[in-house]
Amino acid sequence: xxxxxxxxxxxxxxxxxxxxxxxxxxxxxxxxxxxxxxxxxxxxxxxxxxxxxxxxxxxxxxxxxxxxxxxxxxxxxxxxxxxxxxxxxxxxxxxxxxxxxxxxxxxxxxxxxxxxxxxxxxxxxxxxxxxxxxxxxxxxxxxxxxxxxxxxxxxxxxxxxxxxxxxxxxxxxxxxxxxxxxxxxxxxxxxxxxxxxxxxxxxxx
Amino acid sequence: xxxxxxxxxxxxxxxxxxxxxxxxxxxxxxxxxxxxxxxxxxxxxxxxxxxxxxxxxxxxxxxxxxxxxxxxxxxxxxxxxxxxxxxxxxxxxxxxxxxxxxxxxxxxxxxxxxxxxxxxxxxxxxxxxxxxxxxxxxxxxxxxxxxxxxxxxxxxxxxxx
Numbered sequence: 001x002x003x004x005x006x007x008x009x010x011x012x013x014x015x016x017x018x019x020x021x022x023x024x025x026x027x028x029x030x031x032x033x034x035x036x037x038x039x040x041x042x043x044x045x046x047x048x049x050x051x052x053x054x055x056x057x058x059x060x061x062x063x064x065x066x067x068x069x070x071x072x073x074x075x076x077x078x079x080x081x082x083x084x085x086x087x088x089x090x091x092x093x094x095x096x097x098x099x100x101x102x103x104x105x106x107x108x109x110x111x112x113x114x115x116x117x118x119x120x121x122x123x124x125x126x127x128x129x130x131x132x133x134x135x136x137x138x139x140x141x142x143x144x145x146x147x148x149x150x151x152x153x154x155x156x157x158x159x160x161x162x163x164x165x166x167x168x169x170x171x172x173x174x175x176x177x178x179x180x181x182x183x184x185x186x187x188x189x190x191x192x193x194x195x196x197x198x199x200x201x202x203x204x205x
Numbered sequence: 206x207x208x209x210x211x212x213x214x215x216x217x218x219x220x221x222x223x224x225x226x227x228x229x230x231x232x233x234x235x236x237x238x239x240x241x242x243x244x245x246x247x248x249x250x251x252x253x254x255x256x257x258x259x260x261x262x263x264x265x266x267x268x269x270x271x272x273x274x275x276x277x278x279x280x281x282x283x284x285x286x287x288x289x290x291x292x293x294x295x296x297x298x299x300x301x302x303x304x305x306x307x308x309x310x311x312x313x314x315x316x317x318x319x320x321x322x323x324x325x326x327x328x329x330x331x332x333x334x335x336x337x338x339x340x341x342x343x344x345x346x347x348x349x350x351x352x353x354x355x356x357x358x359x360x361x362x363x364x365x366x
Contacts, residue, residue: 052213061229151230152342
């Protein structure tokens with residue numbers, strides 16, 4: 001049974017990767033429509049890590065990033081996180097606000113609200129694809145935004161895992177523009193009981 | 206230059222003078238810095254959760270405040286430190302995200318800080334400085350030279366405890 005991380009085999013991991021593919025595919029389409037811009041995504045990655053490795057996922061624990069976090073409720077629980085760096089956030093906000101691309105971004109209430117909404121739309125489209133696929137009810141909570149060190153932001157879902165496990169599982173999708181420059185990372189972090197449920201709903205356990 | 210040793214999330218390390226212990230990107234976690242004022246041994250733990258009692262199957266003791274601090278002190282003793290010479294500085298325990306619906310699991314930073322204080326008090330180790338709470342991440346660096354703790358943030362500058 002795959003009710004803990006060590007019980008997952010390669011087949012399970014492939015299925016979780018496929019979940020990332022389908023969810024993020026839908027999210028990429030939503031983002032492309034929103035920006036009227038070509039959006040691509042890389043092959044999803046399943047990251048199973050010890051906690052000590054978590055903070056280095058985004059190229060350094062101290063790298064400043066913008067994180068939008070949504071808690072998940074319903075048949076599965078866990079969280080979804082969209083993480084982007086300063087240049088990407090500037091690009092996204094300027095496009096959406098109809099401003100010239102080189103406009104400097106101030107992280108005021110308006111900017112944060114735009115970024116939060118982008119996270120909301122991405123997560124919503126990801127989760128609705130996932131929900132349709134699995135017939136599971138998945139409800140995202142109101143999103144929250146933080147601008148800080150990558151390590152500090154990534155530790156938030158990791159702490160939830162810490163209650164039951166010594167490793168953490170992230171399903172990671174990277175979105176890029178047509179020229180392969182990274183726009184942002186979308187993480188689905190189902191809690192330990194939830195990925196068993198996801199696999200079960202897809203008939204693989 | 207003293208050697209810089211990194212302590213990851215849910216890890217603990219002890220080293221002798223001269224050395225520097227650092228932990229990067231503390232959010233709701235707490236960095237516990239211990240300093241032996243006589244021998245200049247230093248120890249650091251990066252705990253994630255307040256108490257090992259909430260765990261079902263815990264193999265890593267370093268992730269909890271109670272077992273983590275206990276083991277950190279044991280390591281210091283093994284390095285020759287007398288517990289009466291040890292002082293503590295703590296940092297972290299932030300709430301990174303502010304949610305409209307305040308559930309208990311979001312206040313984990315505050316609970317980590319409270320548990321850390323209580324555990325250290327239980328060992329009669331004085332906390333001589335702390336920088337906890339708020340809604341921002343911290344990187345800390347403990348020097349064996351004088352036991353100073355450098356706290357770095359994004360947007361709130363650098364300070365020394």
